[in-house]
Amino acid sequence: SKVANSNFFQQNMKHCIPIFNPLIFSGIFMVLGALSLIVGVAFIASSNNILLTSPIIHENSINQQVHTIEINKNQINPNKHLGIMYQIDNFHQNVRSYVAQFDVTQWSSRNFSSIMVDKYCRKTQNISQVPDHPCGLIYQTRVTDDYIIGTNNLNFTLNNNILRHSDTVSNILFGEAFKQMPNWQRTAEWMRPSPFAKVTKIYGFVDQKDLITEFNQQLEIFNLTIYSQGEHKGEGIDGKPLVYSEYRKVVLFQTGMLGGKQETYAFGLISVIFGCISLGIMLLFIGIHFVKMKKGVDKKIKEWVVE
Incomplete structure (x- = not known):
C-alpha cells in the first residue's frame, strides 16, 4: 500500500514479525x-559465623561498671578485628543536625580560632568567645565514656584508628586543628550524624596480637570482661546540667566481606x-x-x- 503524499510503498513482511x-x-x-x-x-x-554479641547495658554513671561476657571460640575469628561499639536508642542525632549545630569550615581549619564563631556556631567578633574545640550541639552531646575490654590475664590494647583512610590522610573534612584533639577519631566518628533514631558508633578495635595470644590460651569458652565508665550529659538550654541518655548499649562485633552480621544477613x-x-x-x-x-x-x- 502506498503511504499518502509519499513516493514510497509500505508492505507487511511476515518474516519480519518478531517471534515472542x-x-x-x-x-x-x-x-x-x-x-x-x-x-x-x-x-x-556466612552471617551465622560473624560475631555480634547481645547488647551490654552501661548505665549513665561516673562509677566504673563491670560486665562479663562468655563467647564460644567458634564464634570468634582471631584473624579478623574484634571491635567494640556503643548504641543509644531513640537519640535522633540527625534531627539535631538540622539546626546550625556544627560548622564544617571549622572542622577543616588549621586553627579553630581562625573561624569566628562561638560555641553555639553563631558568628562573633569577640575572640574570647571562640572555642578551642568544634562548636555546636553535635559536639556538646558527644559520648565521652571509657571502655576497657580484656580477659583475666590481659587487658587488650584498643586501637582507636576507626575512620576511613581518606579521613586520616586528607584535611578536606577534618583539618589540622581537629586532628590535634585527644582521641580525635572517636570525636570525628561521633560528629557524623546518624540518619536513624538509634545512634551506633564504633569505639575501637582490639589489637590483633592481643586477640590471637588470648585466643590460643582460652579453652572452648572465651571469657571477656568489659569495664565501662562515663556520663552522657552536658549543659542544657537554661545552663542546667542535662542528661542526654540514661544508658548506652555496648556491643562486640566482627565483620565479614560485606560488613557486619546484620548487613551480611x-x-x-x-x-x-x-x-x-x-x-x-x-x-x-x-x-x-x-x-x-x-x-x-x-x-x-x-x-x-x-x-
Whole structure:
C-alpha cells in the first residue's frame, strides 16, 4: 500500500514479525533466580559465623561498671578485628543536625580560632568567645565514656584508628586543628550524624596480637570482661546540667566481606527474595507459553515460516 503524499510503498513482511517466545524469558529468569538463591543462602549461612554479641547495658554513671561476657571460640575469628561499639536508642542525632549545630569550615581549619564563631556556631567578633574545640550541639552531646575490654590475664590494647583512610590522610573534612584533639577519631566518628533514631558508633578495635595470644590460651569458652565508665550529659538550654541518655548499649562485633552480621544477613535475605521473585516470573512465562501453544499461535508462526 502506498503511504499518502509519499513516493514510497509500505508492505507487511511476515518474516519480519518478531517471534515472542516466553521460554527464552523463562530461561533467563530461571538462571537469575537460581544464582540469587545460591548467593543469598551462602551469605545468610556466612552471617551465622560473624560475631555480634547481645547488647551490654552501661548505665549513665561516673562509677566504673563491670560486665562479663562468655563467647564460644567458634564464634570468634582471631584473624579478623574484634571491635567494640556503643548504641543509644531513640537519640535522633540527625534531627539535631538540622539546626546550625556544627560548622564544617571549622572542622577543616588549621586553627579553630581562625573561624569566628562561638560555641553555639553563631558568628562573633569577640575572640574570647571562640572555642578551642568544634562548636555546636553535635559536639556538646558527644559520648565521652571509657571502655576497657580484656580477659583475666590481659587487658587488650584498643586501637582507636576507626575512620576511613581518606579521613586520616586528607584535611578536606577534618583539618589540622581537629586532628590535634585527644582521641580525635572517636570525636570525628561521633560528629557524623546518624540518619536513624538509634545512634551506633564504633569505639575501637582490639589489637590483633592481643586477640590471637588470648585466643590460643582460652579453652572452648572465651571469657571477656568489659569495664565501662562515663556520663552522657552536658549543659542544657537554661545552663542546667542535662542528661542526654540514661544508658548506652555496648556491643562486640566482627565483620565479614560485606560488613557486619546484620548487613551480611540483610544482603543474603534480599538476594533470596529476588531469587524467589525471579523464579515466580519464570513460572509466569512458562504459563504464558502453554497458553499460547493452546491457542495455536506458535503453529501459525510455523506456517508462515514454511510459506
